[in-house]
Amino acid sequence: MELPAGTEGGVITNPxxxxxxxxxxxxxxxxxxxxxxxxxxxxxxxxxxxxxxxKDMSGxxxxxxxxxxxxxxxxxxxxxxxxxxxxxxxxxxxxxxxxICDEEGLGLSGEKTGYxxxxxxxxxxxxxxxxxxSLPGVVAISAFFEGFSVQSMGDADFEHVAALAExxxxxxxxxxxxxxxxxxxxxILETASNKLIIAPCGDLFLCVFTLKDAQLGLVRMAIKxxxxxxxxxx
Numbered sequence: 001m002e003l004p005a006g007t008e009g010g011v012i013t014n015p016x017x018x019x020x021x022x023x024x025x026x027x028x029x030x031x032x033x034x035x036x037x038x039x040x041x042x043x044x045x046x047x048x049x050x051x052x053x054x055k056d057m058s059g060x061x062x063x064x065x066x067x068x069x070x071x072x073x074x075x076x077x078x079x080x081x082x083x084x085x086x087x088x089x090x091x092x093x094x095x096x097x098x099x100i101c102d103e104e105g106l107g108l109s110g111e112k113t114g115y116x117x118x119x120x121x122x123x124x125x126x127x128x129x130x131x132x133x134s135l136p137g138v139v140a141i142s143a144f145f146e147g148f149s150v151q152s153m154g155d156a157d158f159e160h161v162a163a164l165a166e167x168x169x170x171x172x173x174x175x176x177x178x179x180x181x182x183x184x185x186x187x188i189l190e191t192a193s194n195k196l197i198i199a200p201c202g203d204l205f206l207c208v209f210t211l212k213d214a215q216l217g218l219v220r221m222a223i224k225x226x227x228x229x230x231x232x233x234x
Contacts, residue, residue, distance in 0.1 A: 001053075001104055003030055003041070004093040009086030029089040030097060033070060035082050040066055043097055049108045051101035062106045122202060123151055125229060132222045137214025139194075143204040156209055165198050165207040172198070186220060199223050202230035 006029050031042045038056025042049060054066035061069050089097060101107060124143050133141050133153045140154030144162035152158040172187040189196040190212075197208040197219060206226070208219060 001100060003043075003087075003097050003100060004089060006030060006087035006089045006093050009088040012084040012086070013082075027086060027088065028094060030087045032085040032087065033082065034085070035070075038069070040070065042067075042070075043101055043106075045094070050098060051106035051108055053101075053104070053106050062104065063108055066106070067108070122204075122230075122233070124201060124204060124206070124226065126151070128222075128226050128229065129153055132208060132219065132226070135215065135218055135222060137211040138208060138219060139211060140209045142207045142209075143201065144207060145204050150204065154209070161207055161209065165196075165205065168196075169198055169205060186223065188216070197223065199227065201227050202233070 009027065009029065028045050029043070031044060033040050033042065033054070038054055040052065040054030040061075043051040049067070052063060052066040052070070054061045054069045056069065129141055129143070129151065130153065132138060138154070140156035140158070140161070141152070142149050142154075142156070142158045142161055142165075143151040144165060149158040149162040168187065168189065169184075173184050176182060176184050184200065186197055186199040189198075193212050195210045195212065195214060195216065197206075197210070197216075199206045199208075201223075206223060208223065210216075210219060
């Protein structure tokens, strides 16, 4: 199967890096995906997934099954190894690609994944984020969405923080659900040198990284205020 060549739209070597999700959301064309496990492609129309194909040592996969195999690609000791090569399509190229995918049985019927949404959720008030960052002991602050950092301030490896915070958030949510103690409001991880606070905030999640001597009460109050603003605006 040979898709239209399209126009080269760049290469993303770390799909989780800040800014990558915005680039993918507005993209129309083919995204060639190379991983340490295999390779394939996705056809997308401004965030809506149209078709997918993936091939690895176990075989070739089409449609949703191909997406499932892409999502199974895990990080090894050196981190995620994924490369996205973007090839944008004009109207004629896009229609031709869709026709080829239909013939090959690669269609997805408009399904979406965490990488590409039709639109990002509403971003947080930047002024209030800066206010939290200015509090004593606060080192960095990041708002993340499905493991992607979409807003960040301060000094930290935001992509790494977002991915780890997502894992921590899932664990905390599972605990509150199984213990039947209500919805997760704030999750605090404290060590001898630092503190990490994770909190739902509208459609996003907020992650605040502080030094050990940060005034936790002030930070939590500022987060509560931001949560209230987001709830009022939703």
